[in-house]
Amino acid sequence: MTRSAITTPPPGATLPEPLPGAPAPGSPLGSHYSRCFGCGDRHPTGLHLSAVTPDGVTVTAEFTVGEAHQGAPGLAHGGVLAAAMDEVIGMSVWLFQRPYVTGRLETDYLAPVPVGTTLHLRAWCTGMSGRKAYLEAEGRAGAPDGPVAVRAAALFIEVGMEHFAEHGDAQAILAEHHEYEVNP
Numbered sequence: 141m142t143r144s145a146i147t148t149p150p151p152g153a154t155l156p157e158p159l160p161g162a163p164a165p166g167s168p169l170g171s172h173y174s175r176c177f178g179c180g181d182r183h184p185t186g187l188h189l190s191a192v193t194p195d196g197v198t199v200t201a202e203f204t205v206g207e208a209h210q211g212a213p214g215l216a217h218g219g220v221l222a223a224a225m226d227e228v229i230g231m232s233v234w235l236f237q238r239p240y241v242t243g244r245l246e247t248d249y250l251a252p253v254p255v256g257t258t259l260h261l262r263a264w265c266t267g268m269s270g271r272k273a274y275l276e277a278e279g280r281a282g283a284p285d286g287p288v289a290v291r292a293a294a295l296f297i298e299v300g301m302e303h304f305a306e307h308g309d310a311q312a313i314l315a316e317h318h319e320y321e322v323n324p
């Protein structure tokens with residue numbers, strides 16, 4: 141991955157450990173919002189990522205490129221592939237049980253991805269420092285050990301739940317996130 145200085149952990153960054161209460165290894169991760177373009181099962185043309193965590197700190201997921209995801213005829217749109225990277229990385233920081241948002245996302249496209257291809261995604265943390273989490277992800281075509289078609293490096297920034305209430309739909313958050321106080 142040709143990551144930049146912004147997405148490279150600084151000296152002294154730490155690696156996360158599985159938290160108490162993390163999903164059991166191999167158990168499915170639920171959607172954080174049913175209308176989310178990345179993981180929501182109520183989004184009609186979304187990515188419908190289905191994900192598990194093998195170890196409480198990394199995430200693996202699958203995404204099958206559909207008709208609604210094309211850029212060039214028959215090929216996945218690059219922005220859609222970036223969204224898949226953003227989502228699987230977002231799912232992995234969700235394991236830290238604190239809310240984060242994407243600050244920066246860098247993407248390398250290594251091969252075209254035809255409609256009908258299942259991308260096997262993986263995301264992992266390379267370091268945490270204060271409010272900043274440094275993460276990477278990859279998408280392999282056709283199989284977990286298939287050729288890497290897309291790679292990403294990201295900087296995520298921790299926010300309070302009020303971030304989503306202030307800028308988004310507080311009622312929709314409350315309806316799906318009983319575990320968080322959105323207006324502390």
Ligand SMILES: CCCCCCCCCC(=O)SCCNC(=O)CCNC(=O)[C@H](O)C(C)(C)COP(=O)(O)OP(=O)(O)OC[C@H]1O[C@@H](n2cnc3c(N)ncnc32)[C@H](O)[C@@H]1OP(=O)(O)O
Nearest residue numbers: 146172226227230240241242243244295297299304313317
């Ligand atoms: C209900 C649950 C929902 C879960 C949703 C997950 C969805 C999946 C992930 C997403 O797609 S999130 C959607 C896309 N991202 C956004 O909408 C974020 C928009 N940006 C912001 O809201 C603010 O810019 C942000 C919260 C990221 C930062 O603003 P703050 O005022 O809180 O912090 P500040 O600007 O002081 O930055 C804190 C540190 O991060 C650094 N930083 C922030 N944004 C950066 C950036 N873009 N690039 C590099 N560094 C950045 C900043 O330099 C600083 O570093 P230092 O502490 O070292 O000084």
